[in-house]
Amino acid sequence: MARPTLQFLKRKGHNLTLTDEAGQKHRATITQVEAESVAVREEGSFTFGYCKSCNWVGAARRARGKARRDAEEHLPDCSGNGKVRIGTTNE
Numbered sequence: 525m526a527r528p529t530l531q532f533l534k535r536k537g538h539n540l541t542l543t544d545e546a547g548q549k550h551r552a553t554i555t556q557v558e559a560e561s562v563a564v565r566e567e568g569s570f571t572f573g574y575c576k577s578c579n580w581v582g583a584a585r586r587a588r589g590k591a592r593r594d595a596e597e598h599l600p601d602c603s604g605n606g607k608v609r610i611g612t613t614n615e
Contacts, residue, residue, distance in 0.1 A: 563575075572584060
């Protein structure tokens with residue numbers, strides 16, 4: 525199933541107006557998502573600590589726990605200037 529394509533029209537404060545591929549307008553409100561900042565990425569037999577907030581990636585590790593600890597140790601130095609991510613819900 526293909527994802528719908530949304531086109532940004534305008535923003536006023538935390539309110540957005542978007543259109544879908546059929547031309548129908550949709551309204552959305554920007555809200556902060558509270559999610560865990562630290563993750564572990566796997567590539568082959570290695571894991572990497574990853575910071576979702578600033579896109580920092582740690583050293584390659586064999587142990588997931590060590591990779592997660594690397595990312596947790598990074599948090600006090602995190603700039604928090606990562607990419608903005610937009611998600612959708614059916615609410």
